[in-house]
Amino acid sequence: MDRLSSHRATKDVVEKHGFKFSKSLGQNFLIDDNVIDKILRGARLSEGDYIIEVGPGIGTLTREMGKVAQKVVAIEIDKTLIPILQGETLKDFDNIEVINQDILKVNVQELVKEKLNGGPVKLVANLPYYITTPIVMKFLEEDIPVTDIVVMVQKEVADRMNAVPGTKDYGALSVAVQYYCDTEIVAKAPRHMFIPQPNVDSTVIGLHVREEIKYPVDNEEIFFKTVKAAFGQRRKTLLNALGGLGFLSKDEIKEVLSAANIDEKRRGETLSIEEFATLSNKVNEKVPSK
Numbered sequence: 001m002d003r004l005s006s007h008r009a010t011k012d013v014v015e016k017h018g019f020k021f022s023k024s025l026g027q028n029f030l031i032d033d034n035v036i037d038k039i040l041r042g043a044r045l046s047e048g049d050y051i052i053e054v055g056p057g058i059g060t061l062t063r064e065m066g067k068v069a070q071k072v073v074a075i076e077i078d079k080t081l082i083p084i085l086q087g088e089t090l091k092d093f094d095n096i097e098v099i100n101q102d103i104l105k106v107n108v109q110e111l112v113k114e115k116l117n118g119g120p121v122k123l124v125a126n127l128p129y130y131i132t133t134p135i136v137m138k139f140l141e142e143d144i145p146v147t148d149i150v151v152m153v154q155k156e157v158a159d160r161m162n163a164v165p166g167t168k169d170y171g172a173l174s175v176a177v178q179y180y181c182d183t184e185i186v187a188k189a190p191r192h193m194f195i196p197q198p199n200v201d202s203t204v205i206g207l208h209v210r211e212e213i214k215y216p217v218d219n220e221e222i223f224f225k226t227v228k229a230a231f232g233q234r235r236k237t238l239l240n241a242l243g244g245l246g247f248l249s250k251d252e253i254k255e256v257l258s259a260a261n262i263d264e265k266r267r268g269e270t271l272s273i274e275e276f277a278t279l280s281n282k283v284n285e286k287v288p289s290k
Contacts, residue, residue: 004060004089007031010195013058017084021196025078026128028194029057030152035187035204036064042186042206043124043150045069050116054103054125054135057081059089065124066093073115074098075106103135108144119145126152129200133157133173136207140180149207150186158185158203170269172231176224178273179215181207215277222287223280230268230276238271239264247288256282 004010010029013019021027030036039061045051049069056062056074058081065072074090076082076098085098097115099106112119123139123146132153139146153161156169161177162185163169177183186204191197217223229244242253257264260279262271271279 003033003036004058004063005031005033005036007195010058010060013084013089014195017088019058019080019084022078026130026198027055027057027078028126028196028198030060030126030189030193031195032189032193035189035193036061038187039124039150039152039204040064040068042184042204043122043148045122045124050112050119050121052108052111052116052121052123052125054123055128056085056098057126059085061124061126062090062096063093066090066096070095071116072096073111075101075103077102104131104138108139108142112145120147121145122148122150124148124150129154129157129198136161137176140177140207140209147209149181149209150204151207152189152202152204155188155201155203158205161205161207165272166270171234172227175227175273175276177207179213179223181209183207215273216281217277218281219284219287222284223277226280226283227268227276230271234267234269237265237267238262241268242283245283248283248286252286256286 010031045065045068047068051065051069051072053062053072053074056076062072062074074096079100082098082100090096090098112121127135136149139149159169160171160173162183163174184206186206189202189204191201225245230238230241232244233241238257239253242248254264259282262275262279
């Protein structure tokens with residue numbers, strides 16, 4: 001069996017096994033060779049790599065990664081796909097392991113230790129769109145040794161992850177992702193490149209995790225709380241929005257903004273991540289002692 005990334009090959013596998021697509025699991029299978037190749041290049045795939053894939057479907061991308069990587073662990077929540085993957089499309093690969101679990105319930109650190117040589121790992125996947133952000137943030141926040149996250153997501157989500165200050169797409173997700181990663185748009189995938197066709201267009205985004213945090217933040221919890229408050233009500237000025245922190249008076253908010261050299265009339269979407277770092281450090285100085 002060669003590539004599965006064509007309409008005919010995918011349809012043949014689906015019909016042979018009587019597989020029914022699940023809307024609730026957001027199942028849409030990619031059928032475009034060019035996008036598959038761009039994903040592999042975007043992931044900087046090479047021999048010796050350890051890969052985690054979420055939502056392999058019938059194994060279209062999984063097979064191509066298995067031809068190069070040291071090992072691929074594919075995590076699939078739909079038990080009806082497991083016989084297709086293990087019994088047919090991936091059966092010839094001894095370096096691919098399929099696990100029937102919910103990624104959000106998996107202890108990824110333990111998985112990396114037990115099955116992927118302790119890492120480092122890359123997350124490469126056509127993600128289920130309804131849980132894209134929780135999956136990405138899980139890999140960024142849980143001290144997982146991940147170097148690259150190259151994932152197919154809804155176009156609008158990719159735009160937010162990649163957005164710069166002062167644009168309509170820039171928000172808390174932009175700051176959260178770019179706090180940890182350098183971002184790049186790897187490929188665009190219009191809806192006709194999938195079966196069944198989704199109602200949205202898609203984008204492959206590359207999140208390349210920095211070895212060291214770029215921004216001098218004294219307290220990450222306060223940093224993210226400050227970001228969340230700043231974007232909580234986008235039309236509010238920072239003077240008013242930071243009241244959402246819940247522990248600063250109006251006068252104290254004026255003090256921290258002044259100390260951070262940020263105009264109190266500005267709005268959250270105009271602040272760079274460096275400015276958020278400076279602001280949160282000043283906020284942190286005002287946190288009431290327990």
